[in-house]
Amino acid sequence: MSNSATDHATAPQTLWAARGRHTGPAPEDVVRRTLRRHEESGDIDAFAEPATAEDPTRRVFEARWRADGTVTVRARLTLVPLQGRPQGHEWWLVAEAERPWDEAWPSPATLFWPEDAADEDENGSWDHHPTVAGLRLRQANALPEDDKEMRRRLREAARQAWCVHVVVHEAMTPDERGRLPLARLLPPGLRHRVVEHRAAPQQLRGVNWALKDLGVEVPRGGAVLLPPDPAPEAYDGRRHSVRSVFLDGSEPADLITALRHFAALPRPLPQDAAEALRDLRENWTLLTVQEELERQRRLVAMYADALEAMTKSRDLYKQAAEQALEALAAYRDVPPPAVPQQRPASRTPGALQQLTRTFERLKLTATGRQQPESATDTAPDGTPGGTAPNGTPGGTARENDDNPGTSKEKETDNRKGTREDTDDGSS
The missing domain is CATH 3.30.160 (Double Stranded RNA Binding Domain)
Structure with missing residues (x-):
């Protein structure tokens, strides 16, 4: 348990x-x-x-x-x-x-x-009793003769925390007055919350064996209060046991003291009892005129608070919507930002451009070396040296006619090649 x-x-x-x-x-x-x-x-x-x-x-x-x-x-x-x-x-x-x-x-x-x-x-x-068959709230319930059945009954009874279960041992067989239930002698506030279990004189050993799992023991001729499930933190089996209970029709003063102390403990509330208490507080309908007036005032105050919260929420939404519209209008009036112009990438990298110029020099050099051979030929008018009638070297004029768009740098390279060819011919 x-x-x-x-x-x-x-x-x-x-x-x-x-x-x-x-x-x-x-x-x-x-x-x-x-x-x-x-x-x-x-x-x-x-x-x-x-x-x-x-x-x-x-x-x-x-x-x-x-x-x-x-x-x-x-x-x-x-x-x-x-x-x-x-x-x-x-x-x-x-x-x-x-x-x-x-x-x-x-x-x-x-x-x-x-x-x-x-x-x-x-x-x-x-x-x-709501769960254990054979138990009554206003009677002295005799324990079963069988020890196992007695153990089962006490264990099931202790699980039900709505009631206080008391085990009373009869020191000797009581008379007619002693067989009456002790509940009738209890105060009215305790009378219908106590279940009394009676153990016959010969059942002392069996009942204490049955109570061993609950951690309590009943004295000979006395009584003990069973710990509920869950038990109060301050529950003490020795303090909530009574050494002597006189079954002669007199008031059991020691037992009532133990019951009062147990009822004053801050005990845990069973789950179904907590739900019943919440139902009483929240769904109560039997109101007086004053209670109904106070209830209506609380409802009005609650509705006023809810309306105020809704109004504030509406104003906040309205303000946020207006700010969003203003931001959208400002965004539409601003011209789009200028896209920065990217410089076109050089078509020819520097190394490749230098290599191209080198190949052009080699080509012009090879062309210049071929000019002396054309200079030995006789002109159509019989003038040697391949000089044109206007005095312009024949190879150069031909080269200029074939390449009218040659750059200044190219003409300079041609002159250098012509000098080198002339020096070679004169030597």
Whole structure:
């Protein structure tokens, strides 16, 4: 069994909670009759039966009263039909007061359910344990004779944290008064939240073997409070055990002290109890005129805050849209930026250009060396040396006629080649 209370909320001291099972076919009729009778007698101020559209099979009852005439108490009872059974309903009841709960206040269970067995429906009763068969809230439940069955029952009972489970050992066989349940001697605020288990005198060894897994032990002729699941952090099995319980019809003072100390502990709230408490706080419908007025004022304030937030959000969106439009208009008026002109890449790199010039010199040089051979030829008019009639060297004039677009640099190279050829011929 896990006794960790880390993931559970702490039960408020203003809360009274109980859970059970009704075995009759129509528990809602019993609740209506009981509430109507208490309203007529003035025990409660008013009651209501709100609709539950989400689950038509569920019944919800609300009641409001004033404890001690001044402390307002709001309570909510929920009925849910048991699955797989022709009749029978599980119920849970949560009540919250304006200040910490006083154990002397009336039990909320007796304001929704009839307190006397004579007033109950003859076809069923409301005080059965919700999960463990055979257990009753208002009776002394004898433990099974079989040790394994006893162990299973106590382990299952301890898992249910809505109730406080007390194991009482009979030191000797009690008389008729001693066999009466101790719950009737408890204060009203504790009466219907305690489940009493009775161990016969010969069952002491078996019951302590069954309680070994829970880490507690019942004294001979005494009692012990079982740790719930999850258990309060300050729970101490030795402090919450009673050495002697006199089963003679007298008030069990030591047991009541242990129960009071246990009820005052900051104990973890079961998950389903937390949901029931949240349902009571959020879905409460039985409001007074003043409560309804305050509720409407809270709604108006909430709607005003929501409207103001929406207005601010609208203004922010409007401002952002205007800024976006202004930026778009400014962008359209600005001319496009000038694209920088890129210099065309040189068609011929420097090294390749120098190489081309070298090849041109070699070509001109070779052409100049061929000119002396043409100079030995006789001109058409019989003049030697290949001189034209106007005195211009024949090779040069021919070269100039064939290459009218030769550059100045090319003519200079031709003259150099002609001199070199002339010097060679004269030598």
